[in-house]
Amino acid sequence: MLVSELETPALIVDLDVMDRNLSRMADYCRGHQLLLRPHTKTHKIPELARRQIDSGATGITVAKLGEAEVMLNGGITDILIAYPIVGTQKAKRLAKLAEQADLTVSLDSEEAARAISEAVSQQGVKVGVLAELDVGFSRCGVSNEVELLMLARKITSLPGLEFKGLMFFPGHFGVVPEERAAMRVQVNELLDRVLDLFARDGVPLAIVSGGSTPAAYEGDLFHGVNEVRPGTYIFNDRNTVGVSAATLDDCALWVVVTVVSTSVPGRAVIDGGSKTFSSDRYQAGDGNGFGLVKEDRAAEIERLSEEHGHLNIQRSERKYRVGDRLSVIPNHVCPTVNLHDEIYGVRGERVETVWRVEGRGKVR
Amino acid sequence: MLVSELETPALIVDLDVMDRNLSRMADYCRGHQLLLRPHTKTHKIPELARRQIDSGATGITVAKLGEAEVMLNGGITDILIAYPIVGTQKAKRLAKLAEQADLTVSLDSEEAARAISEAVSQQGVKVGVLAELDVGFSRCGVSNEVELLMLARKITSLPGLEFKGLMFFPGHFGVVPEERAAMRVQVNELLDRVLDLFARDGVPLAIVSGGSTPAAYEGDLFHGVNEVRPGTYIFNDRNTVGVSAATLDDCALWVVVTVVSTSVPGRAVIDGGSKTFSSDRYQAGDGNGFGLVKEDRAAEIERLSEEHGHLNIQRSERKYRVGDRLSVIPNHVCPTVNLHDEIYGVRGERVETVWRVEGRGKVR
Numbered sequence: 141m142l143v144s145e146l147e148t149p150a151l152i153v154d155l156d157v158m159d160r161n162l163s164r165m166a167d168y169c170r171g172h173q174l175l176l177r178p179h180t181k182t183h184k185i186p187e188l189a190r191r192q193i194d195s196g197a198t199g200i201t202v203a204k205l206g207e208a209e210v211m212l213n214g215g216i217t218d219i220l221i222a223y224p225i226v227g228t229q230k231a232k233r234l235a236k237l238a239e240q241a242d243l244t245v246s247l248d249s250e251e252a253a254r255a256i257s258e259a260v261s262q263q264g265v266k267v268g269v270l271a272e273l274d275v276g277f278s279r280c281g282v283s284n285e286v287e288l289l290m291l292a293r294k295i296t297s298l299p300g301l302e303f304k305g306l307m308f309f310p311g312h313f314g315v316v317p318e319e320r321a322a323m324r325v326q327v328n329e330l331l332d333r334v335l336d337l338f339a340r341d342g343v344p345l346a347i348v349s350g351g352s353t354p355a356a357y358e359g360d361l362f363h364g365v366n367e368v369r370p371g372t373y374i375f376n377d378r379n380t381v382g383v384s385a386a387t388l389d390d391c392a393l394w395v396v397v398t399v400v401s402t403s404v405p406g407r408a409v410i411d412g413g414s415k416t417f418s419s420d421r422y423q424a425g426d427g428n429g430f431g432l433v434k435e436d437r438a439a440e441i442e443r444l445s446e447e448h449g450h451l452n453i454q455r456s457e458r459k460y461r462v463g464d465r466l467s468v469i470p471n472h473v474c475p476t477v478n479l480h481d482e483i484y485g486v487r488g489e490r491v492e493t494v495w496r497v498e499g500r501g502k503v504r
Numbered sequence: 505m506l507v508s509e510l511e512t513p514a515l516i517v518d519l520d521v522m523d524r525n526l527s528r529m530a531d532y533c534r535g536h537q538l539l540l541r542p543h544t545k546t547h548k549i550p551e552l553a554r555r556q557i558d559s560g561a562t563g564i565t566v567a568k569l570g571e572a573e574v575m576l577n578g579g580i581t582d583i584l585i586a587y588p589i590v591g592t593q594k595a596k597r598l599a600k601l602a603e604q605a606d607l608t609v610s611l612d613s614e615e616a617a618r619a620i621s622e623a624v625s626q627q628g629v630k631v632g633v634l635a636e637l638d639v640g641f642s643r644c645g646v647s648n649e650v651e652l653l654m655l656a657r658k659i660t661s662l663p664g665l666e667f668k669g670l671m672f673f674p675g676h677f678g679v680v681p682e683e684r685a686a687m688r689v690q691v692n693e694l695l696d697r698v699l700d701l702f703a704r705d706g707v708p709l710a711i712v713s714g715g716s717t718p719a720a721y722e723g724d725l726f727h728g729v730n731e732v733r734p735g736t737y738i739f740n741d742r743n744t745v746g747v748s749a750a751t752l753d754d755c756a757l758w759v760v761v762t763v764v765s766t767s768v769p770g771r772a773v774i775d776g777g778s779k780t781f782s783s784d785r786y787q788a789g790d791g792n793g794f795g796l797v798k799e800d801r802a803a804e805i806e807r808l809s810e811e812h813g814h815l816n817i818q819r820s821e822r823k824y825r826v827g828d829r830l831s832v833i834p835n836h837v838c839p840t841v842n843l844h845d846e847i848y849g850v851r852g853e854r855v856e857t858v859w860r861v862e863g864r865g866k867v868r
Contacts, residue, residue: 147591147593147594148591148868149868150868181811203810204811223764223775223811224764224765224773224826226762226826227511227512227827229511230511248765249765249766249826252764252826255827274767278768279765279809279812279814280767281765281767283769287767398591400588400590400616401588401612401613401643401644401645403612403613403638403644403646404642404644405647407642409643409644411587411590414784415839415842418782418783419782419783419839420783421783445643446545446838446839447567447568448643448644450643461615462588462590462616463590463591463615475778475779475783475810478779478810478843479842479867480865481865501843501844501864503513503776503780504511504513
């Protein structure tokens with residue numbers, strides 16, 4: 141089957157570009173002695189997780205128990221759930237999963253630690269735990285070295301939990317490399333205090349897990365970090381390009397859409413809106429636009445209805461006709477993928493494979 | 505099963521409130537001699553479409569062929585696809601569907617009309633067609649009465665197509681009733697010109713289909729309109745309340761979430777982010793916030809990560825603890841529903857039913 145024969149909207153992955161993205165990150169991590177634990181929230185497809193492991197990843201990261209279940213069914217056994225598992229029901233599911241997988245969770249509260257300890261002890265299994273440190277994003281994580289040590293001691297004292305180290309997420313890191321460098325100075329001062337206190341107290345940190353995609357190739361610059369968890373790098377997107385972590389040629393995924401209306405002058409409407417792309421904004425530049433039209437950089441996706449993309453084509457030389465097909469790189473590929481049941485893997489014009497997005501919608 | 509026993513995040517519909525919403529809209533339409541053709545994109549559940557028909561709707565509206573297929577499988581046979589069906593593959597699917605259903609489509613181009621005519625003629629079936637008029641939203645639709653008449657004549661001349669009338673979508677209508685009234689004056693002037701020209705030309709307009717949820721209870725104020733297509737009214741959401749089309753007590757759907765972290769002072773993190781709610785912004789007021797916490801109006805959902813909701817609780821008196829459960833009314837219920845596989849129908853604390861969101865993800 142050819143790409144031109146696919147009904148639209150359709151998610152396309154250029155397999156050559158994806159393979160190159162996988163190799164590049166694996167090479168970077170090998171070169172800097174960093175463990176690579178990709179966040180599979182970007183694709184949610186067990187086969188792609190296996191490819192990441194085959195190309196050098198030590199294991200994977202997920203955000204939800206349901207995603208861990210899907211990945212385990214797909215044969216992946218080394219899984220970090222980088223999310224606080226809270227509540228007895230979820231703790232029980234976690235304990236069941238831990239019978240078959242090498243599981244680690246991150247958390248930042250005694251409440252979460254206790255419930256998990258209870259459930260895994262009852263099940264007679266163990267899970268690894270990373271204590272989460274807030275390095276400035278103000279989402280999850282304790283905020284200083286003393287609290288972190290207290291949390292680590294608590295985790296160590298609870299049955300069924302194996303304290304493995306710490307995790308942080310520099311989600312506040314800016315789009316401009318210079319800004320990121322300045323922020324990194326502050327994060328490294330905090331990390332230095334943590335490393336120092338833990339060393340003095342004799343609490344080993346087997347894992348110091350950091351990084352995100354904007355800072356993906358800067359993981360080696362954080363003090364003590366020995367593991368990174370990039371997600372978006374497998375596909376990249378308009379935002380990754382916007383923060384200079386990739387070029388447009390590194391964008392492996394795009395959405396093939398069809399022009400369905402040209403009746404309003406200066407406009408063209410495509411058959412993908414917020415239910416195809418998500419409403420996520422552009423994080424760089426002027427923040428405008430809901431994706432990038434590969435065939436026409438002068439067209440701006442100015443607005444999304446649920447099923448309509450509103451193209452402003454006033455500055456374009458291109459003649460738009462109903463039935464034209466276009467390729468759109470989304471702003472943020474992770475929520476885009478999460479809206480679709482399948483993705484087509486292509487080489488050139490040929491569709492080589494179809495993956496089911498098996499982890500899609502696993503909100504629990 | 506009780507609501508308190510559901511794992512989170514979970515979509516909850518209060519059946520009493522939903523029933524009241526259905527009755528209210530049906531009564532309004534009956535009172536104003538308007539045909540009610542609800543847009544089922546809001547729920548995507550055949551059983552709820554049947555309830556809408558049982559409570560007085562003449563048929564339903566969908567946006568995608570895939571949604572029409574799901575609804576037809578669910579026993580609904582009078583379907584308007586309020587979206588231009590473009591391309592031979594889609595036209596063929598439409599023609600196949602038309603063998604079993606009473607189908608109407610909207611369109612604004614000769615290209616779309618020709619392809620559909622060809623496919624349905626080949627299949628030996630007929631579909632109804634509404635010509636779309638742009639009343640100011642600048643999305644789809646021709647922009648004046650002369651173009652509309654030419655399109656209507658073209659549709660009438662093509663085999664297999666039955667010209668039924670016109671459709672418009674006042675998507676640009678503001679949040680303030682006074683603004684809407686001013687806009688309606690302009691729309692009515694355009695509608696008057698259309699009605700006049702079509703009457704003089706002897707082209708009957710059996711259907712004049714208008715309205716949207718913000719203008720839901722104002723459908724009778726548009727000249728010539730005899731059908732409305734509200735969607736959100738079945739559940740309502742923060743935006744519908746923001747435009748005064750409903751009150752908070754009319755919001756039938758909310759998301760039960762759990763607090764998973766309170767370690768950052770002044771913050772609480774819930775286990776629902778953009779993959780639970782969508783990133784759709786608040787359309788009214790200052791535009792801030794990604795939902796409304798029913799238990800604590802002083803809490804603001806300031807930001808969404810994919811799986812984390814960031815609550816700013818600095819102005820709140822409430823004591824937040826890990827494990828607390830909260831109820832969040834989403835900004836925009838339609839994309840929220842589209843992210844989930846099931847919805848729980850409840851009365852009080854009791855879960856009475858579980859619906860699969862069968863039309864979810866039917867992007868084609």
